[in-house]
Amino acid sequence: MSAYNTVIGLEVHSELNTKTKCFCACKNEFGDKPNTNCCPVCTAMPGALPVLNRDAVERAILMGLAVGCKINNYSVFERKNYFYPDLSKAYQISQLEYPLCVGGGLEIEVDGKKKFIRLDRIHLEEDAGKLIHDNAGTLVDYNRGGVPLIEIVSKPDMNSAEEAVAYLQKLRSTLLYVGVSDCKMQEGSIRFDVNISVNKEGEPLGTRTELKNLNSFKAVLRAIKYESNRQIEELEAGRPIIQETRRWDDEKGKTYSMRSKEDSQDYRYFPDPDLIPLEVSEEYIERIRAKLPKLSHQRVQEYLSMGLSEQDATLITQERSYADFFEAVLKLFNEPKFVCNWITAEVFKKLNAIEDEERTISVKPENLAVMLKMYKQGEINQAGARKIFDIIWEKDVDPVKLVDELGLKQMNDAGALKEVLVKIVNDNPKAVKELKDGNEKTMAFFVGQAMRATQGKANPKMVADIVKELIK
Numbered sequence: 007m008s009a010y011n012t013v014i015g016l017e018v019h020s021e022l023n024t025k026t027k028c029f030c031a032c033k034n035e036f037g038d039k040p041n042t043n044c045c046p047v048c049t050a051m052p053g054a055l056p057v058l059n060r061d062a063v064e065r066a067i068l069m070g071l072a073v074g075c076k077i078n079n080y081s082v083f084e085r086k087n088y089f090y091p092d093l094s095k096a097y098q099i100s101q102l103e104y105p106l107c108v109g110g111g112l113e114i115e116v117d118g119k120k121k122f123i124r125l126d127r128i129h130l131e132e133d134a135g136k137l138i139h140d141n142a143g144t145l146v147d148y149n150r151g152g153v154p155l156i157e158i159v160s161k162p163d164m165n166s167a168e169e170a171v172a173y174l175q176k177l178r179s180t181l182l183y184v185g186v187s188d189c190k191m192q193e194g195s196i197r198f199d200v201n202i203s204v205n206k207e208g209e210p211l212g213t214r215t216e217l218k219n220l221n222s223f224k225a226v227l228r229a230i231k232y233e234s235n236r237q238i239e240e241l242e243a244g245r246p247i248i249q250e251t252r253r254w255d256d257e258k259g260k261t262y263s264m265r266s267k268e269d270s271q272d273y274r275y276f277p278d279p280d281l282i283p284l285e286v287s288e289e290y291i292e293r294i295r296a297k298l299p300k301l302s303h304q305r306v307q308e309y310l311s312m313g314l315s316e317q318d319a320t321l322i323t324q325e326r327s328y329a330d331f332f333e334a335v336l337k338l339f340n341e342p343k344f345v346c347n348w349i350t351a352e353v354f355k356k357l358n359a360i361e362d363e364e365r366t367i368s369v370k371p372e373n374l375a376v377m378l379k380m381y382k383q384g385e386i387n388q389a390g391a392r393k394i395f396d397i398i399w400e401k402d403v404d405p406v407k408l409v410d411e412l413g414l415k416q417m418n419d420a421g422a423l424k425e426v427l428v429k430i431v432n433d434n435p436k437a438v439k440e441l442k443d444g445n446e447k448t449m450a451f452f453v454g455q456a457m458r459a460t461q462g463k464a465n466p467k468m469v470a471d472i473v474k475e476l477i478k
């Protein structure tokens with residue numbers, strides 16, 4: 007069985023976060039009342055004419071530039087003809103022969119091994135409406151019809167489910183860095199189609215199947231593993247693989263045949279007679295390039311120069327929202343390493359406890375900055391800092407007030423601490439002897455005792471200094 011290669015290519019549909027739709031002035035807004043953001047253009051009433059949204063073009067180009075594509079100066083919108091109830095026009099405006107962006111790629115890392123995944127193209131198209139199945143039957147909402155999409159098509163460069171997921175995570179992260187899509191998997195603003203085939207080493211590529219509309223990384227991982235095993239079992243049993251589109255059933259953990267896979271000629275693509283070819287000059291592309299925000303690799307370099315380790319810099323830039331958060335805290339409390347340590351330990355612990363694959367930091371940067379400043383200056387100790395952090399993660403409260411209310415102010419009064427410690431030292435001659443003999447670990451015992459005597463408020467560093475002084 008292990009003599010087989012798995013070959014995977016991915017098509018990612020990502021909705022662009024423009025204010026309006028791709029070819030009309032309707033609002034591009036998720037969650038509005040059904041069929042309120044529609045007009046004669048996006049529902050294809052007779053005589054209505056599409057007008058291309060400049061912002062959608064710019065966002066598509068921005069993404070193309072971020073992943074190293076060549077931006078074509080000439081591209082063409084075509085009609086992809088098919089009937090489905092969510093597509094009132096019976097065609098989708100897309101690009102086939104002359105797409106907006108070609109080439110480029112992304113580097114991924116799996117188990118410490120780096121690999122470059124090439125892109126075939128990124129083209130601009132419009133989304134279809136949405137069918138809602140309920141007890142009454144099936145309803146249709148055309149609000150999404152005409153929303154701008156980019157389809158990002160990779161080369162079949164991935165050979166495992168893990169590589170496919172690493173690529174999708176990197177792609178999503180890049181879309182978020184560039185800021186052209188909100189990439190909400192739950193709302194369907196980013197969707198994944200998987201093309202997969204298996205073949206034996208040295209033999210030509212096998213027949214591929216397509217898995218449609220997977221909407222979580224976990225689903226992609228499981229679906230690829232299942233489908234690759236299924237294809238191998240079919241071949242081993244002497245049955246051919248049928249070129250088809252398959253549906254992933256997440257509950258059953260299986261793929262099912264939906265329909266035989268259509269080829270592009272089945273859609274009778276032809277240039278949309280209502281839209282002239284899109285021509286973009288080099289100068290225009292350069293103007294857009296100047297708007298490219300800082301991407302993760304650039305931020306990694308900046309953070310390294312602040313003294314962060316490569317590992318920390320990589321961790322903190324894995325999502326733009328994490329890097330933005332880090333920088334927002336630094337603006338108020340410029341201690342990069344100290345802030346980074348708290349984020350990679352405490353913030354990430356909270357994030358990892360979130361089940362959802364889309365994890366957001368819920369503490370306000372200003373609250374964390376104030377708390378960390380108090381911690382760094384010794385006004386509160388680590389236990390106090392953690393206690394406050396638990397609260398400000400849940401709600402927006404002033405950490406200074408919390409310190410007062412919870413009585414977390416650290417005991418920094420040397421005189422008072424000494425009083426406490428003299429008693430502890432006198433009561434524990436054995437521990438004193440051990441410490442004197444050079445057993446540094448015994449210090450933890452004294453710190454613990456001091457914490458107990460002060461309800462956790464003692465400044466541990468001062469405790470250590472005083473104990474050393476006392477046993478001299």
Ligand SMILES: [Zn+2]
Nearest residue numbers: 030032045048
């Ligand atoms: Zn419209």
